[in-house]
Amino acid sequence: MAPPVTELTDRARDIFRAVVDGYVENGMPVGSKTIAIASGLNLSPASIRGVMQELEELGLLASPHTSAGRIPTERGLRLFVDGMMQALEPSxxxxxxxxxxxxxxxxxxxxxxxxxxxxxxxxxxxxxxxxxKRELALRSIGFVALSPDQAMAVLVSEDGSVENRVIQLPAGMTPSALVEAGNYMTATLSGLTLAEARARVGRQMAEGEAALDGAARALVEAGLAVWSEDGARRxxxxxxxxxxxxxxxxxxxxxxxxxxxxxxxxxxxxxxxxxxxxxxxxxxxxxxxxxxxxxxxxxxxxxxxxxxxxxxxxxxxxxxxxxxxxxxxxxxxxxxxxxxxxxxxx
CATH class of the missing domain: 3.30.450.40 (GAF domain)
Incomplete structure (x- = not known):
């Protein structure tokens, strides 16, 4: 654990801050000569090296490889952030x-x-x-034929976002069944989330309330399945x-x-x-x-x-x-x- 910043002398705090500032600026070790020239502390490089050695013994600075300069350790950075940092507000x-x-x-x-x-x-x-994960409320779901065995499912949510997915069409699908499935889903599911939509469709189909032919019914189930699977991976x-x-x-x-x-x-x-x-x-x-x-x-x-x-x-x-x-x-x-x-x- 790093010592409290109040236990450091004013000279040690000034030199430690100079090392942190220099390291943050260019990512390189900071040497005593650099601090002596740039910091305005009116200290000799030898005096600064002595303080840097003390800070290293406290675990606040480290000397990487054979470099004569020092960098702050993670412990030193924690001390700086918690006790010495002066925030600079965004411009x-x-x-x-x-x-x-x-x-x-x-x-x-x-x-x-x-x-x-x-x-x-x-x-x-x-x-x-x-x-x-956000549960989108639906505004409409429609289908656009792409080929005899593929269609694009178009989902419009209540926030105005539009997403498209290509799905495989069940066998025997006709253009009228595409329209029928889209109309049913929009009329029945508008304002519901995907989870609520699946639950309602499942209940209506189980109770025989969904007036859909076999092809349209299969398309509704396929469309909800692809959107629900996609939603789970959002x-x-x-x-x-x-x-x-x-x-x-x-x-x-x-x-x-x-x-x-x-x-x-x-x-x-x-x-x-x-x-x-x-x-x-x-x-x-x-x-x-x-x-x-x-x-x-x-x-x-x-x-x-x-x-x-x-x-x-x-x-x-x-x-x-x-x-x-x-x-x-x-x-x-x-x-x-x-x-x-x-x-x-x-």
Missing amino acids: AEERAAIEARAGHRGPVEEALAATTAALSGLSACAGLVMVP PVLIVRGQGRLIDAAAAADLDRVRDLLDDLEGKQEIAQLLDSASAGDATRIFIGAENKLFALSGSSVIARPFRGPGGRVVGVVGVIGPTRLNYARVVPMVDFTAATLARLMG
Whole structure:
């Protein structure tokens, strides 16, 4: 465990901050000569090296390989984030960019993806957003013939989103049966979710209330089956900007980047991590091995829940990147994005 920041002398805090700032800026070890020239501390390189050695003994700094410079350890970064960081609020331009993407017309998922892409671009990290599986209410379902044995099922939800799926037609299907099946589904299922629709159709068919011929009945069942199966697989996690994780500094550590990209492929594990951040209102910061998922890749996650109607948590938004994140800049940016999404979902 890192010592409380109050136990460090003013000189040690100043030198530690200089190392963190330099490392965050360029990803390289910071040497005593660099601090002596740039920090304005009026200390000799020898004096600075002595303090850096003390900070290393406390587990706050490390000397990678044979470099004369130091980098902050994960323990040191935790101390910095919890006790020394001075947040930098997003600029007016950054806020406008996030709000513009959140105002994207169309399905909510597209607005979430666009907002996450904006956060990724501004933070130079991969952007993440997780929302619960959404039960779409139906407006209409229709069928368009493509060939004698295939048709396109067209689903329109009440939020105006339209999705298409190609399905195999049951044997003996006629154009009139396509129209009959579409009319029945729209008239009977409008306003229901897919789960409710399947239950109602099943009940009506079992009780003989569905006035459909055999071909139309088979098409209704096939159409509901394909949409229900697709709905069960709806992604709850959107990731944007993975390519931003490969920068000039990361090129020297491709194994770490490869591990991180592998982590991002395991969406279920990422979703579980974000779900753990949904409790409470505060922003959660996971640094490196503090979470076992990123023990190999040495990555950090900053995440914050956002709320919808009634104050209920409806999702979590955040970023993932190397531990040398500019926490002071990115944390407030994630906070602002969460507030923007809360207004979107309200």
